[in-house]
Amino acid sequence: MSASQTVRKQRRGRSSSQVGVVLSAVFLAYLGQTTLNPVIAPLSREVGLAEWQIGLTISVAAVMVVLTSQSWGRRSQSWGRKPVLVAALGICATTMALFALIAALGVGGALSGTPLFCLFVLTRGLVFGAALAAIMPTAQAYVADVTSNEEERVRGMAGVGASQGMASIAGALVGGLLSGISLMVSVDMVPVFLLAGLLVVLVALHREEGAELVAEPTHVRPSDPRVWPFLVAGFGMFTSLGLIQVVTGFLVQDRLRLDANTTGLVTGGALLAAGVGMVLAQSIIVPRSKWSPPTLLRVGSFTGAVGFALLAVNGGAALLIVAVTVIGAGVGIAMPGYTAGPTLLMSREEQGGLAGLIGATNGLTYVVSPTAGTAMYGISPILPIVAGGVILALVLVFVLVHRSFRRAPAEAAGAAGAAGGGAG
16 A cells, blocks of 8 residues: 555544534534424414415525535535534524524514515525535535445445434424424524534534645536436436425315414424435435445335325325325435435545535525425415426436446446546
């Protein structure tokens, strides 16, 4: 082993010890976000906002993710993970504290109508979306940097996804239970969790040495042949999820005929079930199966499509929870295939740009899907469910037939490396 290889191995070992801190930051950041999910639908009705207005607020946040993810991903390699996470979590915590104040004024009647809507868009949409966009690219680029083969990479990306999934479980549980006391108690806890994430990073995460940073991270184009097939699959997967994620609260309230506080509680249970399915998939199924990224995408998209078919049936609370659990498991299986697959074909200098591109693609799905989902729901509650299932079925067909997912790993790496050598 050469001296440079020895240094590289030692640096990977030191960095690997910090993966847990980065995953904790992911968990706490998304715990803050997902604690709001069970109450956002009934909250919007309590303050007098229409369904489309809350959908548009979330879509604005997604626009900011699209616009800033690639920049955050590259900055995480050039500035270091700690400065990026500190800045992002600090902005998130401050913004959501302001959002809680605005929501309280809305519930109390001191704010209403257009001014309230604009402040929702500014805080939960523009600023929070831009700051949260830093979290996943930073974590994914970090995992890509400290893993060296397909099995480690898939397991590491599954760990990032599992942290997000566990946050979904905890957020659904905390947000749903606290909403049984009051919707505003759930809202007030959001900045507390984000502040806890900031403190973890400040105290426990080490700054990288100068040699570990990449002075000029490479920009990765969406059209890069090593990347775009995975982006298409991921876009479809997250679009289908986004179509029903926001309308779940409305679906629960309307199918089961519940009041606002009970809706928050039951919606929390449904989102909890989806998170359980995702975490079980990423912490048990993915590591034990040792499936390749294309296989993960095939199995996951098929499983998710089955979940949408179950959700289309109005069979009461039990069937609804089973359906969203299956959808969560499908997304959980597919996600590491989508995030890990292209990283195996990229150089170290490209990993930050790639992670940002993946984050931007995920954000792009939520630019359209929450607004589209709520608009569809206004026409007919079944429409967003049918659309989500059809999209996942198309993803399955695409992954089955496209040649990029049928090549052997070595062949794919060689061909894509030659084709993508000019990406910049």
